[in-house]
């Protein structure tokens with residue numbers, strides 16, 4: 001069972017941290033570090049909530065139904081202004097589609113941008129009404145942001 005406790009990030013155990021001392025270019029960490037450094041400046045993960053309708057034991061964020069808290073529309077507008085236009089917002093959760101106002105949050109993040117990316121668990125696909133809502137949201141975003149990537153990550 002997942003929890004919502006804060007996970008302590010330990011740079012010494014992080015691959016990118018390890019790479020700073022890695023000198024051999026034939027070690028796989030070298031190539032991980034090159035990838036990490038090349039993408040780090042062009043993508044920014046925005047986690048709208050830690051709440052999720054699933055409870056995966058392997059969840060990297062310890063998300064689950066018992067988690068709470070979400071960003072506001074105002075926060076999303078500020079984040080949108082803060083992230084340079086050259087950087088791709090990668091929108092994740094938890095699962096943002098369970099938030100009642102998720103279309104407003106996505107629109108606030110996408111406005112005036114060329115490209116956004118989002119990751120969802122796709123559970124909304126089991127409901128006709130939720131599918132229509134999701135597709136309608138994408139249609140609205142498309143009117144203000146021409147390029148949208150939707151990644152469906154499902155393990156259940």
Ligand code: SF4
Nearest residue numbers: 052054056059094121
């Ligand atoms: S669906 Fe994704 S965000 Fe939700 S608990 Fe599972 S891994 Fe975590």
